[in-house]
């Protein structure tokens with residue numbers, strides 16, 4: 001009997017795992033479930049929102065990929081589980097008019113991997129959901145882009161010509177988005193849109209006493225300096241307590257008016273994980289052992305942003321990063337093979353290769369962590385190359401070295417004639 005291996009979520013980690021498993025396991029049924037029919041590597045979402053990346057050019061269809069790699073793809077959102085029967089339940093899929101396209105389904109599994117990522121955490125703050133834009137998936141990034149274009153198109157014809165774009169969250173996502181939007185807006189003005197870029201101001205609100213609080217002081221200072229240089233106003237120690245249609249109210253009593261309001265202030269794992277009778281933490285992440293098996297069920301693994309894995313060597317939890325999801329996918333390819341052969345499972349230790357922050361075409365800064373040099377600060381072209389290589393590693397895990405080289409060559413050939421900016 002072939003074993004059923006089911007992976008829920010084909011994101012940065014889940015899709016790499018599927019690609020690795022189909023290469024290694026010949027006598028198992030591999031099924032990928034995702035609530036979306038297309039995949040776009042999540043760290044590209046801020047570029048898609050700004051329009052500096054055309055999401056259609058970089059997205060992957062799960063259906064096509066499944067045919068090419070020979071696994072099953074099921075479109076749908078997981079909503080429940082029966083662990084004793086080893087079955088998961090998918091919610092029906094609806095069309096735009098709320099008609100059922102695909103009914104509820106049951107999928108049996110022998111091994112289940114949860115790789116459902118994370119969504120923005122609104123911390124139940126009043127007005128966030130109703131008034132802010134988010135960057136959790138491609139749909140939201142495309143919506144963001146359309147909203148930005150419409151606002152900028154109307155701007156020259158309005159009485160009030162000045163607008164503020166405010167981003168809450170001075171972590172990597174907020175910082176990168178601020179720089180990307182700043183650059184994209186200047187490019188839009190050069191490409192025939194008639195607004196004045198000087199009329200658009202940028203505000204970044206952060207609750208901690210500095211931006212990038214999870215990264216080193218030096219990196220934070222460098223990024224602060226760069227953002228100040230391009231005119232992005234940073235306000236630290238400003239914790240938002242309410243969002244209104246007109247702006248943000250913080251605990252210090254200050255009101256920050258903003259027309260475009262973006263929420264990038266932390267993450268939580270999806271809500272449905274609360275109802276699986278598996279151990280979770282405060283932000284719904286499934287708690288896993290160092291083998292990435294969930295604490296209550298050895299047949300269920302969790303990886304990426306939806307997993308809470310305390311790394312003894314690191315002395316803290318593995319961070320929610322594409323880098324971690326990539327490493328965990330590689331480990332789980334081995335773990336699942338071992339599990340099918342009843343062999344011991346390998347232990348996961350997070351290897352931090354450093355952090356890179358891309359400030360669009362203005363600058364890329366970061367630190368690389370090596371075995372000999374503990375931390376090496378890098379900037380400029382080399383840092384940009386290292387930043388881009390993260391995405392190449394993801395593509396390599398999906399398509400293999402040969403096809404990534406072909407993709408890179410094709411990009412190089414078409415880069416001169418391809419649109420750099422998405423204006424529709």
Ligand SMILES: Cc1cc2nc3c(=O)[nH]c(=O)nc-3n(C[C@H](O)[C@H](O)[C@H](O)COP(=O)(O)OP(=O)(O)OC[C@H]3O[C@@H](n4cnc5c(N)ncnc54)[C@H](O)[C@@H]3O)c2cc1C
Nearest residue numbers: 009011012013035042043077078117304305320321322323
């Ligand atoms: C704008 C932005 C920039 C970032 N930049 C970086 C960076 O530079 N470096 C870095 O290391 N990290 C970065 N990150 C973080 C990184 O994107 C995540 O850590 C990484 O994507 C996590 O991978 P994952 O596989 O756990 O989840 P994801 O990549 O989010 O994939 C989750 C998948 O699960 C699917 N899914 C969700 N719920 C269900 C359900 N109920 N049923 C079925 N499918 C479901 C989703 O559709 C999605 O395809 C960035 C994040 C953002 C938002």
